[in-house]
Amino acid sequence: MSAARPCLYLAVAASPLAGCGEHQSVLNPAGPEALRLAQLTWLLFGFGAAVLGIVILAAVAAVRGSERVRAELASARTVAWAGIVFPSVALTGLLGYGVWVTRASIAGPGDESMLRIAVTGEQWWWRVHYPQSAGPPIAVANEIRIPTGRPVLFELRSADVIHSFWVPNLGGKVDMIPGRTTFLRLRADRTGVFRGQCAEYCGGPHALMALEVVAMSATDFDAWLHNQRAPAADPEFTIARRGRELFLAAGCGACHAVRGTAAAGMIGPDLTHLGSRRSVGIDTVATSEAGIAHFISEGQHIKPGNRMPPFRIFAPEDLNAVAAYLAGLR
Amino acid sequence: MRSEMSKRWPRRPARIAGWLLSGVGGLAAALFLFAWSGIYNVAASSGHWTIVDWFLAFGMRNSVSLRSNAITAPALDDPDLIRLGAAHFHGGCAFCHGAPGIPVSPIARQMLPSPPDLATSMRPWKDEELFWIVRHGIKYTGMPGWVALERADEIWAVIAFLKRLPALDAKNYRALALGDVELVGQSGEELATVESNPQGAGACARCHGAEGSGPASDLVPILHGQPTEFLMAALREYAEGSRPSGIMQPLAADLGVQDIERLAAYYANLVPKQAPSTAGTRPSERGRALATEGDPANGIPACNACHGRDSLARYPRLAGQNAAYMAGQLRLWAAGHHSSTSGAAIMAPIARRLSETDIAAAAYFEALASESAGARR
Numbered sequence: 001m002s003a004a005r006p007c008l009y010l011a012v013a014a015s016p017l018a019g020c021g022e023h024q025s026v027l028n029p030a031g032p033e034a035l036r037l038a039q040l041t042w043l044l045f046g047f048g049a050a051v052l053g054i055v056i057l058a059a060v061a062a063v064r065g066s067e068r069v070r071a072e073l074a075s076a077r078t079v080a081w082a083g084i085v086f087p088s089v090a091l092t093g094l095l096g097y098g099v100w101v102t103r104a105s106i107a108g109p110g111d112e113s114m115l116r117i118a119v120t121g122e123q124w125w126w127r128v129h130y131p132q133s134a135g136p137p138i139a140v141a142n143e144i145r146i147p148t149g150r151p152v153l154f155e156l157r158s159a160d161v162i163h164s165f166w167v168p169n170l171g172g173k174v175d176m177i178p179g180r181t182t183f184l185r186l187r188a189d190r191t192g193v194f195r196g197q198c199a200e201y202c203g204g205p206h207a208l209m210a211l212e213v214v215a216m217s218a219t220d221f222d223a224w225l226h227n228q229r230a231p232a233a234d235p236e237f238t239i240a241r242r243g244r245e246l247f248l249a250a251g252c253g254a255c256h257a258v259r260g261t262a263a264a265g266m267i268g269p270d271l272t273h274l275g276s277r278r279s280v281g282i283d284t285v286a287t288s289e290a291g292i293a294h295f296i297s298e299g300q301h302i303k304p305g306n307r308m309p310p311f312r313i314f315a316p317e318d319l320n321a322v323a324a325y326l327a328g329l330r
Numbered sequence: 331m332r333s334e335m336s337k338r339w340p341r342r343p344a345r346i347a348g349w350l351l352s353g354v355g356g357l358a359a360a361l362f363l364f365a366w367s368g369i370y371n372v373a374a375s376s377g378h379w380t381i382v383d384w385f386l387a388f389g390m391r392n393s394v395s396l397r398s399n400a401i402t403a404p405a406l407d408d409p410d411l412i413r414l415g416a417a418h419f420h421g422g423c424a425f426c427h428g429a430p431g432i433p434v435s436p437i438a439r440q441m442l443p444s445p446p447d448l449a450t451s452m453r454p455w456k457d458e459e460l461f462w463i464v465r466h467g468i469k470y471t472g473m474p475g476w477v478a479l480e481r482a483d484e485i486w487a488v489i490a491f492l493k494r495l496p497a498l499d500a501k502n503y504r505a506l507a508l509g510d511v512e513l514v515g516q517s518g519e520e521l522a523t524v525e526s527n528p529q530g531a532g533a534c535a536r537c538h539g540a541e542g543s544g545p546a547s548d549l550v551p552i553l554h555g556q557p558t559e560f561l562m563a564a565l566r567e568y569a570e571g572s573r574p575s576g577i578m579q580p581l582a583a584d585l586g587v588q589d590i591e592r593l594a595a596y597y598a599n600l601v602p603k604q605a606p607s608t609a610g611t612r613p614s615e616r617g618r619a620l621a622t623e624g625d626p627a628n629g630i631p632a633c634n635a636c637h638g639r640d641s642l643a644r645y646p647r648l649a650g651q652n653a654a655y656m657a658g659q660l661r662l663w664a665a666g667h668h669s670s671t672s673g674a675a676i677m678a679p680i681a682r683r684l685s686e687t688d689i690a691a692a693a694y695f696e697a698l699a700s701e702s703a704g705a706r707r
Binding site for chain 1: 631
């Protein structure tokens with residue numbers, strides 16, 4: 001038991017290291033903003049470690065040191081310099097440095113060269129709009145695609161309560177506040193999928209309010225955006241055509257839009273190109289016919305408390321038809 | 331002296347407890363022996379001793395009075411509420427309690443206690459007490475509780491009728507409880523071979539109307555021209571108890587699979603009936619907006635998306651429906667009324683987002699021209 005105890009302490013002490021993985025991690029920057037934050041993190045960590053070391057040395061000296069050293073430590077001059085002047089100067093300096101480092105990423109509306117993406121936090125998903133020079137914006141949800149190497153300006157809003165937008169691999173965390181627009185500039189320097197998470201408790205399934213930023217090469221991104229701009233294609237197969245009929249008759253269009261059909265609902269996510277997204281219900285179910293069907297009928301079990309009622313009115317073959325239609329919206 | 335007392339004191343409570351315990355034990359043993367021996371006569375035909383009768387009635391009155399204390403009766407003079415209550419009374423209560431022109435069944439009369447004939451001798455209960463009795467029933471009397479305890483709205487309809495009952499003669503009672511239903515006299519052969527339906531107790535038309543006539547009360551939905559699939563689903567849900575209603579559950583539970591199909595097809599194919607719209611009221615702008623566009627900012631989808639002409643046959647049509655009925659259903663959902671049907675799973679969360687103004691705006695549908703969905707499918 002006495003031999004096991006140090007191992008246990010070590011295991012407990014090491015457990016925060018689990019947060020240092022590559023996924024959704026501040027310590028694994030994928031862009032300049034995140035890199036600056038990571039550097040700031042290491043600087044603060046190093047500085048804190050140095051101060052801790054000095055404090056430990058001083059404590060040892062205060063107990064074991066010679067009479068002269070102890071007198072020196074207890075003198076009014078030491079207390080004034082090390083206890084008042086040093087912390088004031090050091091903390092002010094670090095704060096100034098932190099603000100200076102992050103100033104660029106939260107500065108207001110940027111210039112025309114930036115890609116603008118409007119993200120609205122809603123209970124409990126992300127409404128994402130790519131504004132167009134003409135016509136309505138391209139609406140997607142929960143999955144944000146960006147090109148690498150180009151600065152992106154996020155306009156962050158909230159539709160209900162305070163949410164917070166945070167993609168740790170790409171940059172800092174910015175609150176989405178009802179009635180205000182906040183801004184965040186990010187750039188991804190390498191391709192990859194970077195997970196984000198609502199970082200302000202927003203009720204019910206807040207913990208499941210995640211998002212993914214997919215950084216792609218500029219050409220891939222342009223192709224993707226071009227595809228998203230198009231209305232939904234007509235279904236190829238009979239089952240999917242039947243699915244579309246059921247989708248409209250069952251009232252799905254009251255909350256969801258599928259551009260190119262009568263479905264124009266604004267309450268829930270736009271489904272025009274649902275089949276091209278990586279997951280359904282934010283990161284909970286893979287975008288497959290089975291996954292979509294499962295979410296339609298059992299969404300309240302997958303993401304408890306979400307605003308979509310469970311639709312268990314369909315016969316199995318009808319549910320499969322609706323799922324086939326939606327999965328085919330690529 | 332004092333020391334003697336203190337010596338005896340600790341022993342006294344112990345001795346008293348001992349006596350009490352053996353007394354209680356002896357009594358329990360005597361009671362058990364009494365029941366075990368079979369000496370007690372459980373015959374309903376023999377009645378109670380007067381003293382027992384008085385004691386039981388005394389206990390019942392006090393229990394009902396105490397337990398109904400926290401209840402407050404709503405307004406009970408709405409003629410539609412009274413008609414709904416009358417129609418249920420006719421099918422659910424008259425067998426045991428009689429009605430003007432309908433004597434208590436001889437079988438029910440042999441119960442102990444024999445159920446009071448409410449047409450002639452109803453105890454002067456308060457409304458709240460009657461509500462409590464109808465809701466919970468009374469132990470040892472054969473009076474059952476309400477099938478769906480949560481449907482206070484239905485129970486109050488019965489109470490509204492009971493208040494009215496003493497003043498009714500046979501003719502007025504029939505008009506109130508049977509509405510436009512004409513009881514067809516059965517031939518001798520039919521009487522002999524077909525399960526008869528005494529006094530039309532199970533007739534759907536008493537509440538819902540039939541060909542040529544609409545519902546008797548605006549608290550009752552118009553079924554004429556609704557989609558067959560929707561009507562069948564509703565009857566099945568009542569029958570299996572997933573849709574709570576003390577009025578509909580017992581009736582639907584009596585229907586076989588084919589009865590449900592035939593009944594649904596009958597109403598689906600009737601010419602749609604229009605709710606007798608309250609004259610002079612114009613449909614509200616809010617109602618029109620909710621029906622056609624919804625209120626996206628508040629998470630309310632457009633009603634017409636599911637209740638329109640081309641919607642699934644699984645959904646009811648609302649055009650021309652009774653506004654009071656629709657508002658009542660929405661309020662039940664908004665109040666968190668528990669229903670485990672697949673339809674309620676969709677509608678209840680939406681109803682909870684509606685304000686009282688929004689619910690009142692459902693009257694918009696009442697004024698719309700109804701059209702048959704049943705015949706089209």
